[in-house]
Amino acid sequence: MxxxxxxxxxxxxxxxxxxxxxxxxxxxxxxxxxxxxxxxxxxxxxxxxxxxxxxxxxxxxxxxxxxxxxxxxxxxxxxxxxxxxxxxxxxxxxxxxxxxxxxxxxxxxxxxxxxxxxxxxxxxxxxxxxxxxxxxxxxxxxxxxxLPQKSVVDAEVVWRRDATEAEAAVEAALADIDGERRSDRFELIDGGGGVRRTFRLKVAGDAPLKTLAARLRTIEGLTGYRLDPRND
Structure with missing residues (x-):
């Protein structure tokens, strides 16, 4: 060559x-x-x-x-x-x-x-x-x-371990958005002072996510959350 x-x-x-x-x-x-x-x-x-x-x-x-x-x-x-x-x-x-x-x-x-x-x-x-x-x-x-479709959302929610009512409130908020949600991880964090759980939701559009975010902010003992729409 x-x-x-x-x-x-x-x-x-x-x-x-x-x-x-x-x-x-x-x-x-x-x-x-x-x-x-x-x-x-x-x-x-x-x-x-x-x-x-x-x-x-x-x-x-x-x-x-x-x-x-x-x-x-x-x-x-x-x-x-x-x-x-x-x-x-x-x-x-x-x-x-x-x-x-x-x-x-x-x-x-x-x-x-x-x-x-x-x-x-x-x-x-x-x-x-x-x-x-x-x-x-x-x-x-x-x-x-x-096309009409539902997007998959990864939801991560963190609350204080001593906030005994927080978990039930989080479950209720998620159930109103997606009754068939799935739970992924259960974690104890911050030296045992906090609880973190992750869920998979299916929602149609951004409106349900905004409603969920607003509701999560009102839960006593909640210290953080993340709603991550799946987008490959």
Missing amino acids: DLASLPDFTLPLLAAILAGGMIGFEREWRGRAAGFRTHILVCLASALLMEMAVSQGAWRFDVLEGARIVSDPTRMAHGVLTGIGFLCAGVIFRAGFSIHGLTTAASLWITAAIGLLFGAGLFGLAVTGAALTVVVLLILRLVSLR
């Missing part, structure tokens, strides 16, 4: 940057940890590695007389997709009942796959994959927001 070969690699790499940027822009717009630059780098790195794999015959090594080089780019693809799993794991975290970051992890994984396709010269499949990914992340999200 020499400088004369560079024009052959320009289009796949530029296409990988564009595809990664399109996907990363949606994640950046929503304030996710892995955004614009991360997706571009993932797609570009995948394309570069695949270009390297398909150009194995141009590597600088001495071939034994009578030997035959057989390139297997699929091994590089397997390695890239395995390695990208560690990066995806870094954007997934658990908060209460909910697992956050799965969509961003999936977008990183498919971005790597698209980069591999560009690197292998499969432009039609890569462009189609990039377009469908943007549709799933952006267009289908807009559609889902218009």
Whole structure:
């Protein structure tokens, strides 16, 4: 491989940057940890590695007389997709009942796959994959927001241990919002001076959360609460 070969690699790499940027822009717009630059780098790195794999015959090594080089780019693809799993794991975290970051992890994984396709010269499949990914992340999200649905909310409530009436009051407040709520953790905190419980609620819109927050503030002995709507 020499400088004369560079024009052959320009289009796949530029296409990988564009595809990664399109996907990363949606994640950046929503304030996710892995955004614009991360997706571009993932797609570009995948394309570069695949270009390297398909150009194995141009590597600088001495071939034994009578030997035959057989390139297997699929091994590089397997390695890239395995390695990208560690990066995806870094954007997934658990908060209460909910697992956050799965969509961003999936977008990183498919971005790597698209980069591999560009690197292998499969432009039609890569462009189609990039377009469908943007549709799933952006267009289908807009559609889902218009559908009647309930959002999942992680609720964390803390009260003093000696406030014996607080737990019943909290349970009653949550029951009025969601009669089928689920309880997650029971914790004794602050050296035994406080109690913390977490719940998973399903609510329709922000109005019930505002009502719940106002009611929780009136409970005697309550020292803190957090209402965290799930939004991947």
